[in-house]
Amino acid sequence: MHKLKPQLITTFGICSLLLACGPEQPAMPELSFEESLQQQLILALPGEVIEIPTGVHEITRSLSLDVAGVTIRGAGMDRSILSFKNQIQGAEGLLITADDFVIEDLAIEDTVGDALKINDSTNVTIRRVRTEWTGGALTSNGAYGIYPVQSRNILIEGSVAIGASDAGIYVGQSTQIIVRNSRAEYNVAG
Structure with a gap:
């Protein structure tokens, strides 16, 4: 009877090990x-920083953010590039509908529609952001580069908008906006 217990324990142990080694x-x-x-x-929480690494990143669909208090940060407007050259869906490159938002140190290129649209937002900082249509000034380019609309308390600084088919930086329909040390080039209007 005493010999049966060690054999039973050993058999049980081997079976347990074999079951644990099931398929990966x-x-x-x-x-x-x-x-x-x-x-x-989509999953961002208030206070979160979303980092865009160095490189040209292909984007085929509009991106959007509707969470307050988020920062999107790249490694520089000529180093972190969101390229929408092959965009197949969406009216904008990046659409923001959130308060207390910061975007800095990146580029948004070749969107089908507006490059960076900020809609119905308060307390937004756009710093060292470049929007550009790299094929030159064409009527088929998106209408607006940097486009805060129906928004307030907006700071746009050190930014560049190139090649929009309408306005590079458009701040109409918004209030309390500061645009400083920024350039708009080869756009139909400002």
Whole structure:
């Protein structure tokens, strides 16, 4: 009877080990940069900083953010580039409908419509952001580069808007806006 217990324990132990060595779980598919960025924008919490790394990042659909208190930060307007050259969906490049928002040190290029649209927002800082249509000034370019509309308390500084088919930096329909040390080039209007 005493010999049966050690054999039973050993058999139970081996069976447990074999069950634990079941088939591997399939690896989760890796998200593309675009999918990862959109997920970060959707799941962002107030106070969060979303970093855009150095490089040219292909984006095919409009991006949007509606969470207050978020910062989107790149590594420089000529280093962190969101390229919408192959955009297949959406009216803007990046649409913001959030208060207390900061975007800085990145570029938004070749969007189908407006590059950076800020709608119905308060306390927004746009710092060292470049919007550009890289194929030159064409009527097929998006209408506005930097476009805060129906917004207030907006600071646009050190930014550049190039090649919009209408206005590079358009601040109509908004109040309490400061635009300083910024350039608008090769746009139909300012």
